Amino acid sequence: MGGLSKKGYQIKKLRDEHQLPHLTVDGGGLLFKDTNLLPSRVEQAQITAEGIVQAYNIMGYDAVGIARQDLANGLDFFKNIVEQSKFTWLSANIVSKLTGKPVFTPSISRRIGEINTAIIGLTDDRQPSAITPDANMTIEPWQNILPTLVHNLSRESDFIVLLSSLTLKQNIEIANKFPAINLIITSEPNNSAMKPRLENNTLLCSSAKQGKYFGWLQIKWGTSGKWEHASSELMVEKKNSLDRINWQLKRLEKNQTPKEDDRYQGFIKMAEEVSKEISMLEKMAELEKPQGKTLSTYKNQYFPMQISSPDHEEVLKIVHETKRKINLAGKASSQKADTSVNKNILPEDFAYVGWLKCSTCHANQAKGWQDSRHAGAYMTLVRKGQQFDRSCIACHVTGIETGAESFALALPPTLQQVGCETCHGPGKKHSGNPKEFNMASPNESICLRCHQQEHDDSFDFAQDLEKLRCTH
Amino acid sequence: MQRATYLLIFAIISSIFPFSGKATAATSDQEFMVFYSNDVLGEIEPCG
Numbered sequence: 029m030g031g032l033s034k035k036g037y038q039i040k041k042l043r044d045e046h047q048l049p050h051l052t053v054d055g056g057g058l059l060f061k062d063t064n065l066l067p068s069r070v071e072q073a074q075i076t077a078e079g080i081v082q083a084y085n086i087m088g089y090d091a092v093g094i095a096r097q098d099l100a101n102g103l104d105f106f107k108n109i110v111e112q113s114k115f116t117w118l119s120a121n122i123v124s125k126l127t128g129k130p131v132f133t134p135s136i137s138r139r140i141g142e143i144n145t146a147i148i149g150l151t152d153d154r155q156p157s158a159i160t161p162d163a164n165m166t167i168e169p170w171q172n173i174l175p176t177l178v179h180n181l182s183r184e185s186d187f188i189v190l191l192s193s194l195t196l197k198q199n200i201e202i203a204n205k206f207p208a209i210n211l212i213i214t215s216e217p218n219n220s221a222m223k224p225r226l227e228n229n230t231l232l233c234s235s236a237k238q239g240k241y242f243g244w245l246q247i248k249w250g251t252s253g254k255w256e257h258a259s260s261e262l263m264v265e266k267k268n269s270l271d272r273i274n275w276q277l278k279r280l281e282k283n284q285t286p287k288e289d290d291r292y293q294g295f296i297k298m299a300e301e302v303s304k305e306i307s308m309l310e311k312m313a314e315l316e317k318p319q320g321k322t323l324s325t326y327k328n329q330y331f332p333m334q335i336s337s338p339d340h341e342e343v344l345k346i347v348h349e350t351k352r353k354i355n356l357a358g359k360a361s362s363q364k365a366d367t368s369v370n371k372n373i374l375p376e377d378f379a380y381v382g383w384l385k386c387s388t389c390h391a392n393q394a395k396g397w398q399d400s401r402h403a404g405a406y407m408t409l410v411r412k413g414q415q416f417d418r419s420c421i422a423c424h425v426t427g428i429e430t431g432a433e434s435f436a437l438a439l440p441p442t443l444q445q446v447g448c449e450t451c452h453g454p455g456k457k458h459s460g461n462p463k464e465f466n467m468a469s470p471n472e473s474i475c476l477r478c479h480q481q482e483h484d485d486s487f488d489f490a491q492d493l494e495k496l497r498c499t500h
Numbered sequence: 501m502q503r504a505t506y507l508l509i510f511a512i513i514s515s516i517f518p519f520s521g522k523a524t525a526a527t528s529d530q531e532f533m534v535f536y537s538n539d540v541l542g543e544i545e546p547c548g
Contacts, residue, residue, distance in 0.1 A: 039535050048533050055538035140532045189534070215538035235537050245534040251527060322529055 031333025032083045033347055035242050036340030038331050039087055042244060049141035052088055055215030055234070056095030056149070056193045059109065063097045063155070069418050071361060072354045074101060077109060079350030083343045085114040090138055093149040093191030094119040095215055096167075103163045118149025118191055120177055121168040131165050134173075135181060143249060146185035148177060148209075152193040152216070170194065174206060182208035187249060189213065196232075203230035210255070210324075211245075224328045226262070229254055231326060241330040250322035257313050266306050273299045351413065358416025379454035380427035382442025386455060389462070394448070400496055402446035423478035426450045450474075 043050060059077040084092070094117050099106050110117050110132070120134035135148040153167040181188055190212045192199055199212050207229035214234040224245075225232045235243045250256070257263065277295050285292050313323075383403075387394030397403055405424040409415040415424075422428045425439055426447040449455050451470035458465045472489040479487040 035537065042533070042535070046533060048531055050533040050535065052535040054536065057538060141530050143530050143532060211534065213536045213538065233536055242535060242537040245536070247532055247534065249530045249532065251529065324529075 031240065032080070033339035033341075033344035034333040034337040035331075036083065036087045036343035037338045039242070040340060046246075048246075049143070051138060051140055051145060051147075051189070052090050053147065053189065053191055053213055054084070054089060054092040055191050055213040056093035056151070057097050057215045058084070058092055058095075059098045060100040061097065063100050065100050070101065071357050072418055074105065075350060075353045075357060077101070077105075078112065079346055079353075081109055081112050082346045082350075085112075086340070086342050086346065089115040091116045091118050091136055091147045091149070091191060093117075093193060093213070093215060094122065094132060094151050095193035096152050096155070103165070116147075118147060119151045120148055121153060121170060121173045122151050122165055123168050125164045125166050134177060137185065140187075143186045144184060145187045145189060146181040147189045147191065148174075148181070150174075150190060150192045150194055152195070154195075170198065170202060174202065178206050178208050186253060187211070191215070199232055200227050203227035203232060206230070210253075224326070226255055226257060231255060233328065235330065241332050244329045244331060246327045248325050250324040252318045252321035252323055254318070254323055256323035256325050257309060263306070263309050263313075266302055266309065270299060270302045270306065273302065351417075355413050355416045358418055358421075378427065379456040380443055380449050381455045381459050382426070382440060382449075383445065383447040384442045385459050386448040390448075397448065397496070402450070402496070405446040406444040427454070446478075 039052065058080055060073055065073055092113075092115055098117075116133050116136050118135065119132045120130055122131045123129060124131055132149075135146055138145045138147065150170050150173070151167050153169050178188065188209045188211075190199075190202065190209050192202070192212055193215045194202070195216050196214060199214050199216075202209065203212060204227060209230050212230055212232045214232060216234070224243075231245075233243055233245065235241045273295050277292070277299065280289070280292050280295070287293075383394060383397065406415065409417070409420055409424050414420050424446065426443040426445060426449050427439065451474055452467040455467060458467050470493070475487070475489060475492070478484075479492075
C-alpha cells in the first residue's frame with residue numbers, strides 16, 4: 029500500500045480547510061494481510077506493521093478496531109504494538125478465558141465539538157480458536173457483548189460508532205437490533221468499497237480494500253439523534269431512477285412513439301411504481317421526524333490514493349525508512365542463501381536453467397523477451413531498494429515460489445528476471461532432451477499468481493499476452 | 501430536618517446537571533467529520 033503518505037496529506041488538507049471537529053478511525057485489519065504469517069516473512073511483516081503504526085500516529089487516528097489478522101504475530105507482538113500506538117486499539121469481544129473480561133480496551137469516549145461520542149471495537153468471531161489457542165483468550169459472539177455495553181454507553185453518549193470486522197450480514201443485524209449505534213465502520217476482508225448504507229438508525233460505511241481509498245463523512249447531527257431517511261442513498265437512488273425513466277419517456281415522445289406502444293406503457297408503469305416508492309419514503313421520513321427536533325444528515329466522499337496525489341512529508345519519511353529497514357532485514361537474513369557462502373542452498377531438484385540456455389535454440393523469442401518489462405523485473409526492485417523484500421521477490425525472478433524467498437539470493441543472474449520458465453515451466457528436462465520433453469504453453473492462472481488485482485488492476489490475459497514479444 | 505436538607509441539595513444539583521438519559525442532548529445541530537479507512541493489509545509500498 030503506497031497510499032499512507034497520500035492519505036495523510038488528504039486528511040490534513042480536509043481538516044485544515046473545514047476546521048470542524050473530527051474523528052479519525054479505522055475498522056481494523058491494519059497490520060497483516062492474513063491470520064497466518066509465512067515464517068519466511070515474519071521479520072519484514074513486523075517492520076511493516078510498526079511502520080504503519082508510526083504513520084497512523086502522525087495522522088492523528090483516534091481508534092482502530094482489532095481484526096483477527098492484526099493478531100497474526102501473537103499476543104506479545106500485538107501488546108508491543110499497542111504500546112507504540114498513540115491511538116486506541118479496540119475490541120470488546122476478545123475476552124480472557126480466566127476472568128471473562130475484555131483483554132483489550134472495549135470502548136473509548138471522545139468529545140467531538142458538543143457531541144459525546146463512544147467508539148466500540150468488535151472482532152470477527154468466525155474462527156475463534158485460530159488466533160488464540162495458547163493465550164487464554166477467546167472471541168465472544170457479539171450477541172453476548174453488545175446488549176450491556178450499548179445500553180451503558182447510550183446513557184452517556186450522543187453518538188456511538190462501532191469499528192467492526194464482522195461480516196456485512198452480521199453488521200446489518202447489529203444495526204437493526206441496536207438503533208443506539210449510529211455508525212458502523214466495517215472491515216470485512218471480502219467486502220470492498222460500498223456506498224454508505226442506512227439500516228434502521230445506523231449508517232454502515234466501508235472503504236476499499238488495501239487502503240486504496242479512505243472515506244470522509246460530513247455529518248450534521250440533529251437534535252433528534254436520528255438519521256433522516258429522506259436524504260438516504262435509497263431515496264437518492266429512487267429519484268435518479270425516476271429521472272432516467274422520465275428521460276426515456278421524453279425520448280419516445282420525441283420520436284413520436286404511439287402511447288399504446290408496449291415500451292411506452294412499460295415506462296409509464298415503472299414511473300408510477302417508483303413514484304409510489306418515493307412518496308412512501310417521504311411519508312416515512314415525515315412520520316419519524318420528532319416534534320420540534322431536527323433529523324441528522326450526512327455527505328460521504330471517497331478519496332482514491334493516486335500516485336499523482338501529494339504526500340504528507342512526515343508520513344513519507346516513515347514509509348521510506350520502513351522500506352529501508354525491510355530491505356536491510358531481508359538482506360541480513362538472506363546472507364546464508366548467498367551463493368558465495370553456500371553454493372548448495374538451492375534444492376537438489378531445482379529444475380530451472382535460465383533464459384540464456386533457452387536462447388541457444390529460441391534466439392528470436394529471447395530477443396523479443398529482452399525488450400519486455402519481464403526482463404527488467406528484478407532490476408526495478410534493485411532500483412527501488414526492494415530486492416530483499418520477501419513480499420516482492422517471488423514475482424520479480426524465475427523459479428522462486430511464495431514461501432521459499434530465502435533462495436532468491438542463490439539464483440544465478442540468468443534467473444534474476446521474470447524469464448521464459450516463469451510462464452513455460454522449468455526447462456531442465458526440455459533442454460536436456462527437447463524431443464521427449466515439451467514445454468507448457470502459458471495460461472492465465474500462471475499470470476494471475478502475480479498479476480492479481482491488488483498489483484495490476486488493468487491485467488487482461490489476451491491483450492497482455494500479445495504485448496509479450498517472445499510470442500511472435 | 502436532615503432529610504429535607506439532602507433533598508434540597510439534590511434538587512439544586514439536579515437543576516444544574518439534569519439527567520436526561522442521553523449525556524449532552526445538544527440543543528442545536530452539530531456538524532463534525534469522520535475520516536475512516538480499513539484493510540490496509542500491511543503493504544506499505546507496492547513492489548518495484
